[in-house]
Amino acid sequence: MTVFIIRRMLQALLVVFLMSVIVFFGVNIVGDPVYMLVSPDADQADIEAAIARLGLDRPIWEQYWLFLKGAAQGDLGNSFIFGEPALKLILHHMPATMELAFSALILAIVIGIPLGLYAGLYPDSRISKGIMAASIFGFSLPTFWVGLMLIMLFAVELRWVPATGRGDLGSFLGFQSSLFTLDGLSHLFLPALNLALLKISLAIRLTRAGVREAMGQDYVKYARAKGLSTRRIILVHVMKNIMIPVVTVMGLEFGSLIGFSVVTETIFAWPGMGKLLIDAILQLDRPVVVAYLMIIVLFFVLINLIVDILYSILDPRVRLQDQGA
Amino acid sequence: MSAVLEVSGLKTHFFTHAGVVKAVDGVDFTVSKGEVMGLVGESGSGKSITGFSILGLIDQPGRIVEGSIKFNGDEIANAPEKKLKTLRGNRISMIFQDPMMTLNPVLRVDTQMIEAILAHEKVSKQTAWERSRDALGLVGIPSPEERLQAYPHQLSGGMRQRVAIATAFLNKPDLIIADEPTTALDVTIQAQIIHEAQKLTKQTGTAMIWITHDLAVVAGLAERISVMYAGRIVEQGGIDDVIDRPLHPYTVGLLGSVPTANRRGKRLFQIEGMTPNMLALPKGCAFGPRCHARSEACNQQPPVENIDRRSLRCFNPQPAAKVVK
Amino acid sequence: MSDVTSDTALAAAKSAKVETPFQRFRAEFFESKIATVALGVFLIIVLLAILAPWITPQNPYDLAQVSVMDGRLPPGSEAFDGYTMWLGSDGSGRDLYSAILYGLRISLTVGLASGVIALLIGMAIGLIAAYAGGRIEAFIMRIVDLQLSFPASLVALMMVAALGKGVDKIILALVIAQWAYYARTVRATALVERGKEYVEAAQCLGISRSRVVFRHILPNCMAPLIVVGTVQTASAISLEATLSFLGVGLPQTEPSIGVLIANGFEYMLSGRYWISVFPGVALLLTVVSINLVGDHLRDVLNPRLRK
Numbered sequence: 006m007t008v009f010i011i012r013r014m015l016q017a018l019l020v021v022f023l024m025s026v027i028v029f030f031g032v033n034i035v036g037d038p039v040y041m042l043v044s045p046d047a048d049q050a051d052i053e054a055a056i057a058r059l060g061l062d063r064p065i066w067e068q069y070w071l072f073l074k075g076a077a078q079g080d081l082g083n084s085f086i087f088g089e090p091a092l093k094l095i096l097h098h099m100p101a102t103m104e105l106a107f108s109a110l111i112l113a114i115v116i117g118i119p120l121g122l123y124a125g126l127y128p129d130s131r132i133s134k135g136i137m138a139a140s141i142f143g144f145s146l147p148t149f150w151v152g153l154m155l156i157m158l159f160a161v162e163l164r165w166v167p168a169t170g171r172g173d174l175g176s177f178l179g180f181q182s183s184l185f186t187l188d189g190l191s192h193l194f195l196p197a198l199n200l201a202l203l204k205i206s207l208a209i210r211l212t213r214a215g216v217r218e219a220m221g222q223d224y225v226k227y228a229r230a231k232g233l234s235t236r237r238i239i240l241v242h243v244m245k246n247i248m249i250p251v252v253t254v255m256g257l258e259f260g261s262l263i264g265f266s267v268v269t270e271t272i273f274a275w276p277g278m279g280k281l282l283i284d285a286i287l288q289l290d291r292p293v294v295v296a297y298l299m300i301i302v303l304f305f306v307l308i309n310l311i312v313d314i315l316y317s318i319l320d321p322r323v324r325l326q327d328q329g330a
Numbered sequence: 331m332s333a334v335l336e337v338s339g340l341k342t343h344f345f346t347h348a349g350v351v352k353a354v355d356g357v358d359f360t361v362s363k364g365e366v367m368g369l370v371g372e373s374g375s376g377k378s379i380t381g382f383s384i385l386g387l388i389d390q391p392g393r394i395v396e397g398s399i400k401f402n403g404d405e406i407a408n409a410p411e412k413k414l415k416t417l418r419g420n421r422i423s424m425i426f427q428d429p430m431m432t433l434n435p436v437l438r439v440d441t442q443m444i445e446a447i448l449a450h451e452k453v454s455k456q457t458a459w460e461r462s463r464d465a466l467g468l469v470g471i472p473s474p475e476e477r478l479q480a481y482p483h484q485l486s487g488g489m490r491q492r493v494a495i496a497t498a499f500l501n502k503p504d505l506i507i508a509d510e511p512t513t514a515l516d517v518t519i520q521a522q523i524i525h526e527a528q529k530l531t532k533q534t535g536t537a538m539i540w541i542t543h544d545l546a547v548v549a550g551l552a553e554r555i556s557v558m559y560a561g562r563i564v565e566q567g568g569i570d571d572v573i574d575r576p577l578h579p580y581t582v583g584l585l586g587s588v589p590t591a592n593r594r595g596k597r598l599f600q601i602e603g604m605t606p607n608m609l610a611l612p613k614g615c616a617f618g619p620r621c622h623a624r625s626e627a628c629n630q631q632p633p634v635e636n637i638d639r640r641s642l643r644c645f646n647p648q649p650a651a652k653v654v655k
Numbered sequence: 656m657s658d659v660t661s662d663t664a665l666a667a668a669k670s671a672k673v674e675t676p677f678q679r680f681r682a683e684f685f686e687s688k689i690a691t692v693a694l695g696v697f698l699i700i701v702l703l704a705i706l707a708p709w710i711t712p713q714n715p716y717d718l719a720q721v722s723v724m725d726g727r728l729p730p731g732s733e734a735f736d737g738y739t740m741w742l743g744s745d746g747s748g749r750d751l752y753s754a755i756l757y758g759l760r761i762s763l764t765v766g767l768a769s770g771v772i773a774l775l776i777g778m779a780i781g782l783i784a785a786y787a788g789g790r791i792e793a794f795i796m797r798i799v800d801l802q803l804s805f806p807a808s809l810v811a812l813m814m815v816a817a818l819g820k821g822v823d824k825i826i827l828a829l830v831i832a833q834w835a836y837y838a839r840t841v842r843a844t845a846l847v848e849r850g851k852e853y854v855e856a857a858q859c860l861g862i863s864r865s866r867v868v869f870r871h872i873l874p875n876c877m878a879p880l881i882v883v884g885t886v887q888t889a890s891a892i893s894l895e896a897t898l899s900f901l902g903v904g905l906p907q908t909e910p911s912i913g914v915l916i917a918n919g920f921e922y923m924l925s926g927r928y929w930i931s932v933f934p935g936v937a938l939l940l941t942v943v944s945i946n947l948v949g950d951h952l953r954d955v956l957n958p959r960l961r962k
Contacts (some may be wrong), residue, residue: 020801032818080336141950147893149900150916150935157928168924178883227432231446231497232419241445245436265808271901272920286816286903294816301809309804 013313017306018087024302027075032291032298035179072295081299082292084285091296095278101171102277104182105269106262108193109201114255117208124209124241125216148265152199152272159195161272163292166191169274195271200266204258211254215247224245253312259306264301333400334386334537335361335506340397340407342376342383349609350540353379353392358641359450361505364399364535366528368548368569370584371558374605376626377541378427379589380558383407383541385422386540398653401502420450423498426427429490431481442476443497448500465496469526488519492526499530506531509541515638545588549573560616577638577647615644623648690951697944698935704759711753716910727944730929743929745918751929754915755937761911762938763918765822766892769829772885776830777837784838787846788866796842802835812903820906825898840883844876869884878956883909885949889942896938912938913938 060071075082081092124133160168172192174181181188218241219225228238228313267279274280279295285293342354354376361367371377382388384399385394386409399407401422406414418424426432434442444455444464451458460477470493482490491511498506508527512520528551531538542548548555549569556566557580561579567577577584586599603620606612612619614629621628625647636639685691707712730743730751742751769884779937783876802810848854848871891962898904898911899921907914919930 028813032816058462072660089919104888141946142943145889145893145943146939147897147900149897150938151929152937153916153920157932161924161926180437223426223428224434225432226387227424228424228434229387230424230426232415232417233445233449237445241441242434242437244790246434249436257373261806261809264812265804265814268897268901270693283901283903298813298816305805308369 010314013310018311020306021299021302025073025159025299026069028295028298028302029072030065032294033068034067049170075195076299081296084290084293086285086288090298091292094281095296098276098281099182101275102263102266102270102279103217104184104276105193105196105200105266105277106259108197109204109262110255110259112197112201112243113208113258115202117205118212118251120205121209121212122216122239122244125213125220128217139211140206140209143202146161146202146270148199148203148268149272151202152196153267155195155199155219157273165192168195171276173321196269196275200262200269203265204255204262207258208251208255210252210268211251212247215251216243219243253315257308257312263304332363333360334363334365334402335539336400337380337384338398338400339443340383340399342379342382342388343395344392344578346391350616351392351394351608351610352561354383356397357561357563359556359563359566361537361539363504364495364537364553365554366531366538366540368552368555369539369558370543370545370548370555372543372605372607375558376561377390377558378509381424381509381539385418385424385509386411387418387493402502411578416450419446419503420501422505422507423501423503425491425494425498425506425511428514430482430493432494433490436484437481437582439480439485439493439604439639440476441647443478443493443500446497446500453597454482461500462496465500467491468499468530469496470522471496479537487515489502490514491519495527495530497524499534499536503536504535506538507537508538510543511540513542514549514633515546520547527551544571545584552629557584560611562616562643563641564617564643565640566642567638571641575649577639577640577642578617579623579646579648580617580645582648621646657825659684674792679785680955684912684951687951690948691782693944693947693951696872697948700759700941700944703756703904704763707756711756712751713753715749715754715757725778729927730933732930736954745930746922746955751915751933754852754910755912758910758912758915758934759937759941761822761905761909762892762895762913765825765847765895765905766888769833769891770888771828772826773781773833774837776839776883777834778876778880779833781838781841781845782868782873784842784930785849785872786864791840795838799835799842803839807832807890808897810892811898815898816905817917821952822905823902824908825895825904828898831890831895832894836883836887837880840879844879845872848872848875853908853950859949861949872962882949882953885945885952889949890943892936892945912941 053062060068063071072082079092080090083089084091084094087094120136123311124136158170159165170192172183172189172288173186174189175186177184183193225242226237228242233242263279266275266277267282270276270277270279271283278300282294282297284290285297337360340531341352344353357376359367359379369377369380379388379392382404383394384401384612386406388394394407397407398569401417406417409625418556422646433439440459440462444458445466446455447458447461448455453461463474463478468479471477471489471492477485477489477493482493485493485605491514494511498508511527512523515523524547526538527538528537540548540552552569554567555569555572556563557572557578559580563579565572565576570643572581573585576585580601582599583599587601589598601620602622604617606619615621615624618624618628623646625646631644632643632645634643636642665785665861703710713745733739742755742938744750779797781794786790787795811828811832814831818824845868849867857871863895895904895911896916896923897911899911902917905911905914915934916931916938918933919927919934922930
C-alpha cells in the first residue's frame with residue numbers, strides 16, 4: 006500500500022514537472038507583451054528598460070530556470086499588468102471559483118442521480134425518454150450558449166435574479182461565502198446551474214446505465230426470488246452497487262468543473278480565477294497564465310492521486326487483491 | 331402423496347421483434363411433497379424459463395400466455411405480484427447457477443441472509459442472525475459466525491453455493507427450484523453440494539426441482555425425471571424407468587452421449603444436427619430433423635401418451651434401443 | 656445465466672435471417688426516427704454551408720456588400736440593397752442569415768478537420784501500441800491515461816493559451832486535446848481481441864503480429880472508432896465555438912459561429928437577442944444532430960446492448 010502511494014506520488018511529481026516545461030515554453034513563445042505594456046510613443050530606451058525589468062531579455066531557458074527556482078519557493082512571477090505576484094492574484098480569486106464549482110457539483114448530484122434512477126428503472130416510460138432527451142441536450146449544448154439563454158430568460162426577461170457578478174458575502178464558521186446570504190445565493194444560482202448542466206446530464210447517464218446494468222444482473226433476479234420488496238432491491242441491492250462508481254466519477258469531475266468555470270465565469274462576470282485567466286490570455290499577461298495553468302495541473306494531479314488511493318481503500322475487491330488473499 | 335406443485339399446459343412465450351419465441355410450449359408435470367424431480371435438457375430447451383415461470387419472474391418481452399401453475403392447490407400463474415412476493419423465498423425458494431453472480435458483491439453474507447428472513451417474518455434481527463448462522467452450519471460451513479461477516483468474493487465457489495443453499499432453506503419452503511446449481515463448480519465440490527442438498531430435502535421434507543443438462547447428476551439424486559426439448563417435455567417418468575429403458579429417441583441419444591467408466595474405448599453416441607432455432611421450429615415434432623427414427627407421422631405434433639409408467643411425446647418409441655452402460 | 660435460454664434462442668433466430676452486416680446496420684439505424692431526422696438535419700446543414708456563396712444575398716465579409724446603415728436591424732427588416740434580412744443583421748450591418756452560413760463553413764471545417772486528423776493520429780498511435788506491446792505499449796498508454804485525466808476542454812484551452820489564435824492553431828489544439836480518445840478506443844479493442852482464444856491460438860500457430868493487428872484488431876475497432884469519432888467531432892465544433900466565444904479561439908477575420916455569438920453578446924442585455932440567438936440555434940442544431948446520430952450509432956453498433 007505504502008509503495009503504491011509513493012509510486013503514485015513520484016509519478017504525480019513527474020507530471021507536474023513535464024507540464025511546467027510544456028506550459029512555460031508554450032506560453033512564452035506567443036506574442037510580445039512589451040508592445041501592450043509600453044505606450045506606443047515610447048522610445049527604444051523605454052522599451053529596453055521595460056524588457057529588462059520584465060526579464061524578457063534573457064534566453065528562454067534561463068527564464069525557465071528562474072521560473073522553476075521561483076516556483077519551488079512558491080513564487081510564480083509578477084503579473085505584467087497588476088504588478089502583483091501571480092500566485093497571490095490567483096489565490097485571491099480562488100474562493101469564488103471553488104464556491105461556484107462546489108455548488109454546481111451538489112446541484113448535479115442532487116438533481117442528476119434521482120432522475121437517472123427513474124430513467125433506469127422505467128426505461129420505456131415517457132418521462133424517462135424525456136429525461137434522456139434532455140440529457141442529450143445537456144451534453145450537446147455548449148455551456149456558454151446555455152449561459153446566454155439563462156441570462157436572457159431569468160435575468161433580462163423575467164428579472165428574477167441578477168445577471169452578473171457575485172453578491173454579498175456572509176460569514177459562517179469563519180468561512181466567507183456568498184452561500185450564506187440571500188443576495189449571494191441569488192447571484193450564485195444562474196452560474197451554478199449553468200456550470201452544473203453538463204454534470205447533471207453526466208450523473209443522469211451514469212446512474213441510468215448503472216441501474217440498467219444492475220437490474221439485469223443475476224443478483225437482482227436472485228433478490229426478487231427471495232421475495233424482497235422492490236424498495237429494498239432498488240435502495241440496497243442496486244444503489245449500493247452503482248453508488249461507488251457514480252460518486253467516484255462525479256468526484257473526479259470536480260476538477261473539470263473548475264476547468265469549465267472559465268466559460269461560466271466569463272459570461273456571468275463571476276470574479277473567479279477562470280475569468281482572471283481569460284483576461285490574462287487576452288492581455289498577454291504570461292506569468293498569470295503560467296501560474297493558473299500550473300495551479301490547475303497541480304489540482305488535477307492531486308485529485309487523481311486522492312481518487313486512486315481512496316478507490317484502493319474503499320472497494321472491497323481492490324482491497325482484497327492488495328492483501329494477496 | 332399430495333402434490334406440492336401441479337403445472338399443466340404451461341406456455342411461456344417471448345415476443346421479440348424478430349418473432350415469437352415459444353420458450354415453454356405446453357409443459358405438464360407434478361411434484362409431490364418431498365420429491366426431487368430432475369428437469370433435464372440442453373441449453374435453450376426452456377428448462378430455466380419453466381423454473382422462472384413458476385416464480386413469476388419472467389421479464390419483458392416474455393410472459394406466461396397459457397396454462398396453470400397450482401402451488402398447494404392454489405393458482406399462481408399470472409398471480410398478482412403482491413401474492414407472488416409472499417411466496418418467493420418463503421414457500422418457494424430458488425438456487426441459481428452461478429453463486430458468484432447471484433450474491434450481491436457489495437453486501438455482506440449476513441445482510442443477504444437476514445433480509446431473506448425479514449422479508450417474510452416479523453422477527454428481531456438477532457433471531458434472524460441466529461437462524462442464518464444455524465443454516466450455514468447445516469450446509470457444512472465451518473465457523474459460520476465468521477463467514478456471515480464476509481463479502482461474497484472472500485468465499486470460494488463451493489462455499490458461495492452453500493450459502494445460497496442455506497439461504498434457500500432459511501424459511502423452510504415447500505419447494506426449491508435449483509437451476510443448474512452445480513454446473514459452475516468443480517466435480518468434487520459438485521458431489522458435496524448434491525449430497526448436502528439431498529440430505530436437507532430428506533430432513534425437511536422439501537420438494538425440489540433440479541434443473542440440469544447433466545443426466546449423471548440427476549441419476550443419483552432425483553426420483554423422477556422430465557426430459558425437455560424445444561419447450562416441451564418429451565419424456566417423463568420414474569428415474570429408473572427412464573434411465574434404464576428410455577423410449578424417446580432424444581433420451582436415448584442423451585444417455586448414449588454420457589461417457590462412463592465401463593464404456594472405455596468405445597465410441598460415444600452423438601446426436602446429429604444442432605439445437606433447433608426457436609424462432610423457426612420444424613413442423614411437427616421439433617426433434618424430427620435430428621431423429622434417426624423419424625417417419626411420416628412425425629410431421630404432426632405427437633400427443634402426450636402414457637405408456638410403460640411414463641408420459642411420452644413420440645410416434646416411434648424405441649423400446650428395443652439398447653443403451654450401452 | 657438466467658436468460659441463457661432465451662438468449663441462445665434469440666441468437667439462433669438472428670442468424671436465421673441471411674443479411675450482410677451492412678444491411679442489418681442500415682435497417683437498424685433507420686429504425687430510429689429521431690436518428691434519421693437528425694442525420695437529415697445534419698446533411699442539410701452541411702449542404703447549406705457548402706452552397707453558402709450561391710444561396711445567400713450577400714457575402715458578409717466583402718466590405719463592398721455590407722452597409723453600416725443596416726446595423727442591428729431586427730429579423731424581417733429590409734436591407735439597404737433591397738433584400739429582406741429574415742434573421743436581422745449584426746452590429747456592423749451584416750445579414751445574419753448570410754453570416755451564419757459562412758460561419759458554419761468555418762465551424763464545420765475546423766470540427767471535421769480536427770476530428771479526422773485526431774482520429775488518424777490516435778488510431779495510428781493506438782495500433783503502434785498494440786503492435787509493439789510490452790514496454791512501448793505501457794508507455795504510450797500511460798501518456799494516454801495521463802492526458803485523459805484532464806478534460807479535453809481544459810487541454811484545448813491550455814493549448815490556445817500557448818499557441819495563440821488562428822484556424823491552424825485551433826485545429827492543432829483540438830487534435831492535441833482529442834487524439835487520446837481514439838488511441839484509447841483502439842487499445843480497448845486490442846485488449847478484447849487479444850484476450851480472445853482465437854488470437855491466442857493464432858499466435859501459437861506462429862501467425863505474425865502484424866496480421867493480428869491488421870486483420871483482427873483494426874477491423875474490430877472500426878465500429879467503436881466511428882462512434883467515438885461522431886461524438887468527438889460534435890464536441891470539437893462546440894469546443895471551437897466556446898474558445899472563439901471567449902475570444903481565445905478564432906480571430907474576427909475568421910468569423911465562425913462562436914465569433915458571431917460573441918459579437919452579439921454585447922447587444923443581448925439591450926434586448927437585441929437575434930444577433931446571438933440565431934447563430935446559437937445553428938450551432939445547437941449542428942451539435943445536437945451529430946450527437947443524436949452518434950448516440951444511436953452507439954446503440955446499433957454495440958453488440959452488448961443489442962436486444
